[in-house]
Amino acid sequence: MRENDRELLKRVEAYLSDQGVSPNAISDIKESLRRDIQKSEQKNIDYTTYRQKSTAEILLTIQKNLFIMHFNPVVFFVINFIMIAYLYSKQLVPFGAVTGLFILYVFVILPISILVYYRVRNKNYLYHNQSERYLGVLLAVGAFVLMLMHTFDVTLGIHVVTHYAHMAVAIAGLIITMYGLYRQHYEHTGIGLLLLQKTIDIIVPDAQIAQYLSITLWIMLLVMIIIYTIDLSSNKERR
Known part of the structure; x- marks a missing residue:
């Protein structure tokens, strides 16, 4: 050398x-x-x-990429949490239906967010992540458009997906929650808990018990967010 x-x-x-x-x-x-x-x-x-590039420019690139990597899970969590919270209608779950907006989120916004999340996690410290930046902008614009449509009650229709689809979402939520807890990736845990909260009515037929469990899940979600905030502030190395 x-x-x-x-x-x-x-x-x-x-x-x-x-x-x-x-x-x-x-x-x-x-x-x-x-x-x-x-x-x-x-x-x-x-x-x-x-x-x-000078040494200073290389160091600046590394520092920027470290910052992006540190907040990458936060962006992933916030975007998907907001999308699921607003677009996944809990009232439609017992009828085995979802809005067209939620379907659009599942097939467009969610895959892009997952792609960006894992590409950033590849830890490219030395070069600018240009493609991820463009995908991130596309993701933000897409999420904003869906939120705007939801605000003006543009749902793109109500579509029947059967109860089995919601049950699959509930199972996925449980798996994501357990995985997040095991790996201490609390952004996964939060999304998993939210999916469980949204689909609890399809899992538990008793309305009163389902309501209690729904409140419990919200409390767990709040606790998780507090833990996640502490975890981020500690600047701990992710596994």
């Missing part, structure tokens, strides 16, 4: 340590940088020359 590249690695490590970045994240970044430096070594030039 060239001397300037070794110096770059030391500067990156020192800067990130001063910023309070976790040792695991620093190790990941250094490993990514070492692999990328091999590209410049093949051309027998310094990495900064290969990237046509």
Whole structure:
């Protein structure tokens, strides 16, 4: 490795340590940088020359990507939580139906949000995530349009999907909740609990018991949000 590249690695490590970045994240970044430096070594030039960026610019890119990665779960949770809360009508569940807006969310907004979420989690520390940025803008615009349509009571019709579809959503909610708790990915737990709350009437036939369980799920959701907020503020490394 060239001397300037070794110096770059030391500067990156020192800067990130001063910023309070976790040792695991620093190790990941250094490993990514070492692999990328091999590209410049093949051309027998310094990495900064290969990237046509100064050390400060490289550090700034890393810092921006760390920020995006840290808040990526928050954006994923907020968008999907709002979409499900507003578009998944609890009143239609006993009739085995949903609105056209919710179907549009399931087949358009949800897949895009999942795609962005997992692409950002790939931890591309060294380069700008241009495609994810464009997808994020598309996601935000799409979610805003659906919310606007919902505000003006444009539902795109009521569609029968049968009780089995809602039961499948309930099962998915339970699985997502358990997975989120196990992996301590509380954005998953929150969405799973919300899905359970929305579909509780299809699982529990007794209306009074279902109402009590619905309130319990809302309380659990509130507790989860508090825990999630504390978890984010601790800047703890995600698994």
